[in-house]
Amino acid sequence: SAVISQKPSRDICQRGTSLTIQCQVDSQVTMMFWYRQQPGQSLTLIATANQGSEATYESGFVIDKFPISRPNLTFSTLTVSNMSPEDSSIYLCSVEGAEGRDYGYTFGSGTRLTVV
Amino acid sequence: AQKVTQAQTEISVVEKEDVTLDCVYETRDTTYYLFWYKQPPSGELVFLIRRNSFDEQNEISGRYSWNFQKSTSSFNFTITASQVVDSAVYFCALSGSGNQFYFGTGTSLTVIP
Numbered sequence: 001s002a003v004i005s006q007k008p009s010r011d012i013c014q015r016g017t018s019l020t021i022q023c024q025v026d027s028q029v030t031m032m033f034w035y036r037q038q039p040g041q042s043l044t045l046i047a048t049a050n051q052g053s054e055a056t057y058e059s060g061f062v063i064d065k066f067p068i069s070r071p072n073l074t075f076s077t078l079t080v081s082n083m084s085p086e087d088s089s090i091y092l093c094s095v096e097g098a099e100g101r102d103y104g105y106t107f108g109s110g111t112r113l114t115v116v
Numbered sequence: 117a118q119k120v121t122q123a124q125t126e127i128s129v130v131e132k133e134d135v136t137l138d139c140v141y142e143t144r145d146t147t148y149y150l151f152w153y154k155q156p157p158s159g160e161l162v163f164l165i166r167r168n169s170f171d172e173q174n175e176i177s178g179r180y181s182w183n184f185q186k187s188t189s190s191f192n193f194t195i196t197a198s199q200v201v202d203s204a205v206y207f208c209a210l211s212g213s214g215n216q217f218y219f220g221t222g223t224s225l226t227v228i229p
Contacts, residue, residue, distance in 0.1 A: 033217075042207065042219040043161075058216075090159055094217075105151070105217065107161035 002027050002095050006108030013083055013115050020079045021111045023093035028073035033094040033105070034066070043092065049076045083115045118143050120210050122220035129198050130228050136194045137223045139208030145169075150184065150191045151209040155222070161207070167191065198227045 003026040013019050023032060034046040046066055047055040055068040069077045080087050093108045119142040129135045141150065152164040165175070165182055172184050179199075183192045195202055208220040 035217075042221045043217070044219075045216050048216075092161065105211075106163060107153075109158075109160040112159060 002029065002106045004093060004095060004106055004108040006093055006111060008111055009109060010112040011114070013113065015084055015115055017083055018079055018081045019083065019113060020077050021091055021093075023076045023078070023108055025074045025095055029095040030073070031096060032070065032076045034068065034076075034078045035092045035094060035107075037090040037092065037110075039088065046078070046091075080113065083113075085115045088113055088115045118145075118210055118212055118216075118218045120208050120218050120220035122206075122208055122223050124223045125221070126224045126226070128226045128228060131200060132197050134194060134196050135198050135225065135227075136192055137206050137208075137225070139191045139193065139220060141189050141191065141208070141210045143210060143212050145212035148210060148212045151211070151217070152182070152191075152193050153207045153209065154204045155207060156204040164193075195225075198225075200227050200229050203227045 005024040007022050011019055030050065032049045035043045036046050037043045045058050046061045047057045047068055049055045049068050049070040051070045051073050057063060065081055067079045067081065076093060078091060090110045090112050092110045094105050096105055121140045122138065124138055127135060148169045150167045154162040154164055167184050172186055174183050175181065179196045181194045191208060203226050205222045205224045207222045210218045
């Protein structure tokens, strides 16, 4: 399965600043997904990022707040802009695994963000 | 509508006991995929298993087993002879005609030594 390197693993940020999270995959993938997991909650899809086109955002998420880049088939970034304490969450990127009966979507190790 | 329900919020068992985590799903898709993920305290999501809607064969993998029942829209997960390292939050997820995942709210499992 794909190996994802996500960084930073954690950060503490000041209110009003922005943080860019990077996701590097060891193989070319068509789609990359960004999720948010608020404290004690399940995962919610923020957007789907395809190379060469704008990301597709889910209801409740907007590009101005969560701009995404996808410059090539192995890399993507998610920026959390103008942060507030409500943005404190774990952010995870995900890619579809290799073909096969037992493949699953692989997730990065997550970025634990605390906004103070 | 796509929905995954994990009614068990928290479960505690004593080490070596068996434990079953329940998952019930809703979907209008005829082709869909079901997943179980484990999230240990460190935060990463670990893929455990994927099943498609045409494969109701239940499986045993070591101490893990899965019971997929389309008739009841359930995809339950059993850990046999639980260990302390099994302590984690377990998520059931559904993926249908699109690529979006629908996650359950998770079941927090604590295995007491």
